[in-house]
Amino acid sequence: MIRSNNFSVCGIIQTVAMVMTCCCAWGPISAATPGVASNEDGVGIHQATADNVVLFLADDLGYSDLGRFGGKLATPHLDQLAADGMRLTSFYVHPICTPSRAALLTGCYPQRIGMESVNSVRHSWGIHADEQLLPELLREAGFATGIFGKWHLGHRPQFWPLHHGFDVWFGTPGSNDHLSRLPDKWAKQVGSDVGLPYIHNDEIIDVGFPQSVLTSRSRDRAIEFIRRHADQRFFCYVPFNMPHTPLGVSERFQGRTGMGAYADVIAEIDAAVGAVLACLSELNLDENTIVIFCSDNGPWHIFGNHGGTALPFRGGKKQTLEGGVRSACIVRWKGVIGAGTSSDEMAAAMDILPTLATLTGASMPEKKIDGFDLSPLLLGRTEKGPRDSYAYYFKRRLQAVRLGRWKLQLPHDDTQAPDLIGNDGARGTIKSVPQSLALYDLKADPAESADLSGGHPQVVARLQEFADQVRSELGDELTNRLGAGVREVGTVSKGSVKD
Numbered sequence: 001m002i003r004s005n006n007f008s009v010c011g012i013i014q015t016v017a018m019v020m021t022c023c024c025a026w027g028p029i030s031a032a033t034p035g036v037a038s039n040e041d042g043v044g045i046h047q048a049t050a051d052n053v054v055l056f057l058a059d060d061l062g063y064s065d066l067g068r069f070g071g072k073l074a075t076p077h078l079d080q081l082a083a084d085g086m087r088l089t090s091f092y093v094h095p096i097c098t099p100s101r102a103a104l105l106t107g108c109y110p111q112r113i114g115m116e117s118v119n120s121v122r123h124s125w126g127i128h129a130d131e132q133l134l135p136e137l138l139r140e141a142g143f144a145t146g147i148f149g150k151w152h153l154g155h156r157p158q159f160w161p162l163h164h165g166f167d168v169w170f171g172t173p174g175s176n177d178h179l180s181r182l183p184d185k186w187a188k189q190v191g192s193d194v195g196l197p198y199i200h201n202d203e204i205i206d207v208g209f210p211q212s213v214l215t216s217r218s219r220d221r222a223i224e225f226i227r228r229h230a231d232q233r234f235f236c237y238v239p240f241n242m243p244h245t246p247l248g249v250s251e252r253f254q255g256r257t258g259m260g261a262y263a264d265v266i267a268e269i270d271a272a273v274g275a276v277l278a279c280l281s282e283l284n285l286d287e288n289t290i291v292i293f294c295s296d297n298g299p300w301h302i303f304g305n306h307g308g309t310a311l312p313f314r315g316g317k318k319q320t321l322e323g324g325v326r327s328a329c330i331v332r333w334k335g336v337i338g339a340g341t342s343s344d345e346m347a348a349a350m351d352i353l354p355t356l357a358t359l360t361g362a363s364m365p366e367k368k369i370d371g372f373d374l375s376p377l378l379l380g381r382t383e384k385g386p387r388d389s390y391a392y393y394f395k396r397r398l399q400a401v402r403l404g405r406w407k408l409q410l411p412h413d414d415t416q417a418p419d420l421i422g423n424d425g426a427r428g429t430i431k432s433v434p435q436s437l438a439l440y441d442l443k444a445d446p447a448e449s450a451d452l453s454g455g456h457p458q459v460v461a462r463l464q465e466f467a468d469q470v471r472s473e474l475g476d477e478l479t480n481r482l483g484a485g486v487r488e489v490g491t492v493s494k495g496s497v498k499d
């Protein structure tokens with residue numbers, strides 16, 4: 001049986017990539033068969049099927065904010081998670097919140113499904129009802145599904161988690177700096193018709209709460225959910241609101257690190273992850289639970305000391321430099337994924353869905369997706385990952401492409417570079433610095449410091465050809481291209497405004 005939703009852009013540029021220094025497994029991938037995988041000779045290998053998935057997502061965390069990713073902050077629980085699993089060091093997300101969350105839960109480039117912009121309360125668009133999200137697929141496979149934190153795939157109730165595969169939700173519809181228009185009942189209670197709502201399923205249950213409660217609420221609700229469903233399969237999605245500004249940290253962690261508010265927030269997230277992991281251990285669930293940790297985008301540098309660090313990469317949130325889109329990623333499955341392993345093979349948030357479908361025996365979406373199954377890489381059956389390309393979009397603008405070790409920055413004038421840097425919670429400003437065509441060797445130069453385009457015209461040509469194929473499929477505002485493979489976004493009414 002041939003999977004119908006292979007990555008079409010990759011397939012189209014097969015001949016281009018074949019001549020690059022790295023090659024990719026372009027061919028069709030067999031559909032997931034629970035309990036059985038095949039090696040290169042097609043010989044069946046027994047493969048355990050995971051019963052549970054815990055997916056942690058941090059918000060605006062820098063690549064090197066974690067100790068095991070070269071950071072200076074103390075993150076002992078996340079370091080232990082890495083020591084017990086595999087670190088993915090070329091894991092790509094998207095430069096802003098909504099697109100990354102859409103990619104993670106649909107397996108698609110956000111541009112394919114109209115989810116490329118940041119969604120806010122003034123928007124009447126959101127994730128389309130016809131898209132099959134990861135929680136829907138897992139629920140069909142017998143999983144209880146819960147989300148404890150930030151959603152951000154639509155502010156209008158019809159787009160909320162319970163309408164897209166989750167059984168239970170506690171959290172915020174968007175970012176922690178996104179106020180919503182409140183129903184009269186709550187407006188009277190808080191004395192304002194706007195506020196940051198905290199929601200249980202489809203009901204607002206709190207408004208006007210301090211930012212300091214957000215991390216512990218996600219932790220406690222996640223643990224409650226795991227305890228309640230310990231005897232059945234479960235998917236526990238924990239998209240923390242932090243360390244997105246405005247920072248908030250519980251009293252217990254205020255001043256804990258002596259390194260400032262940002263470090264305190266990271267310490268609380270680390271401890272929250274530790275508490276959830278301790279719960280899994282207590283319930284003897286370590287060996288049948290896949291645990292994943294990553295961020296949705298890079299650090300927000302315009303907030304200065306209230307933002308994170310992406311070194312050795314350049315750039316941060318809203319940028320397609322590596323610092324904006326390269327996330328630390330850890331995948332743990334005790335006894336199955338090699339402890340203390342790492343891979344620098346390219347991987348992406350949109351690969352999580354097909355990977356988990358394989359590892360849990362869930363179905364794949366019926367519509368075309370862009371993700372690859374990383375399970376052979378994670379299980380140590382191969383050192384070569386399935387992904388050899390990445391398209392770096394900012395909203396609907398294709399700003400850069402990568403094939404193998406080579407990254408080509410395409411000319412654009414929307415670089416969102418920090419100008420004035422804020423401090424202690426004050427927001428800085430951005431400026432647009434023109435970006436000209438530039439070729440970087442990411443293996444030798446992860447900081448994108450030396451433009452090699454002059455000496456490698458053939459490589460530049462291949463990357464430009466790849467960029468053109470991506471534009472044909474997914475569109476590009478910079479070159480006024482419409483994508484043939486783009487599907488409609490969900491809307492409440494026609495005429496929704498997208499920015």
Ligand SMILES: [Ca+2]
Nearest residue numbers: 059060097296
């Ligand atoms: Ca974010």
